[in-house]
Amino acid sequence: MERELMRSEKLKVVGEMSAGLAHEIRNPLTTIRGFIQLFDSKKEASNERYYNLIIKEIDRVNGILTDLMNIANPKLSEKPRETNLELLIDDLLLLHQSQMKKKGIEVNTYFHGRLPAVYLDANKIQQVFLNLLQNACDAMEAGGRLTVSTSYRKQEEEIVISFADTGIGMDERTIEKLGTPFYTTKESGTGLGLTTSYRIIEELEGTISVTSKKGVGTTFSVHIPADEEKPEEKTGTDD
Numbered sequence: 001m002e003r004e005l006m007r008s009e010k011l012k013v014v015g016e017m018s019a020g021l022a023h024e025i026r027n028p029l030t031t032i033r034g035f036i037q038l039f040d041s042k043k044e045a046s047n048e049r050y051y052n053l054i055i056k057e058i059d060r061v062n063g064i065l066t067d068l069m070n071i072a073n074p075k076l077s078e079k080p081r082e083t084n085l086e087l088l089i090d091d092l093l094l095l096h097q098s099q100m101k102k103k104g105i106e107v108n109t110y111f112h113g114r115l116p117a118v119y120l121d122a123n124k125i126q127q128v129f130l131n132l133l134q135n136a137c138d139a140m141e142a143g144g145r146l147t148v149s150t151s152y153r154k155q156e157e158e159i160v161i162s163f164a165d166t167g168i169g170m171d172e173r174t175i176e177k178l179g180t181p182f183y184t185t186k187e188s189g190t191g192l193g194l195t196t197s198y199r200i201i202e203e204l205e206g207t208i209s210v211t212s213k214k215g216v217g218t219t220f221s222v223h224i225p226a227d228e229e230k231p232e233e234k235t236g237t238d239d
């Protein structure tokens with residue numbers, strides 16, 4: 001089954017609330033982290049393990065707060081630049097190569113033809129791809145195959161990037177809930193990865209679709225409108 005996953009209104013409200021809260025929590029947390037680091041300089045060897053654990057956990061909370069703030073404000077943080085999506089995907093896969101190999105995950109990429117130029121914030125789109133990659137890996141604890149493919153659909157004027165895994169898959173109930181903030185089936189999941197991803201793609205006026213079958217696998221497809229022109233040129237100077 002296929003479903004389109006955009007629940008923008010609900011996300012907006014939840015996002016704004018969470019971002020406010022996240023901001024309030026982040027400030028004292030920064031103070032705490034700073035003071036703990038101060039102790040570090042005089043730390044006893046026996047305390048090192050606790051120290052490392054505390055810092056690690058603070059950083060984890062910080063990561064969650066960043067996700068929360070991104071839901072509310074996925075506005076492009078950088079000026080859109082011409083982005084080579086294939087290169088971005090290759091780099092991402094390279095970065096996670098050894099981690100995936102360890103899990104027994106085989107990776108394939110299919111770049112169908114050349115994609116038209118896209119102008120976007122590479123950091124944001126990378127965050128989306130990373131979320132999809134991480135979810136695929138989580139779904140293949142016992143190994144499997146990840147297939148990443150890109151294509152340009154001329155008729156629809158969109159670029160499609162798909163992450164297909166041969167993992168545990170999802171039942172219909174889970175698919176229905178995707179994108180709901182904090183919805184997770186994982187023991188240490190945040191349930192914010194997809195929420196953030198949907199918001200980022202929505203900001204680009206794109207969509208994310210999913211097909212999944214329990215016990216067979218899942219494919220997430222990111223659809224991005226193909227912008228032929230540079231954003232600056234849209235206002236129409238005749239060069």
Ligand code: ADP
Pocket residue numbers: 131135136139165167168169170174178179183184185186188189190191192193194195218
């Ligand atoms: P998290 O990864 O922290 O759980 P996400 O928003 O990234 O949060 O994902 C929400 C839930 O969607 C996951 O807990 C999982 O149940 C389901 N899910 C997402 N991607 C996949 C996938 N590729 N295969 C199976 N289930 C998935």
Ligand code: MG
Pocket residue numbers: 131134135193194
């Ligand atoms: Mg995730």
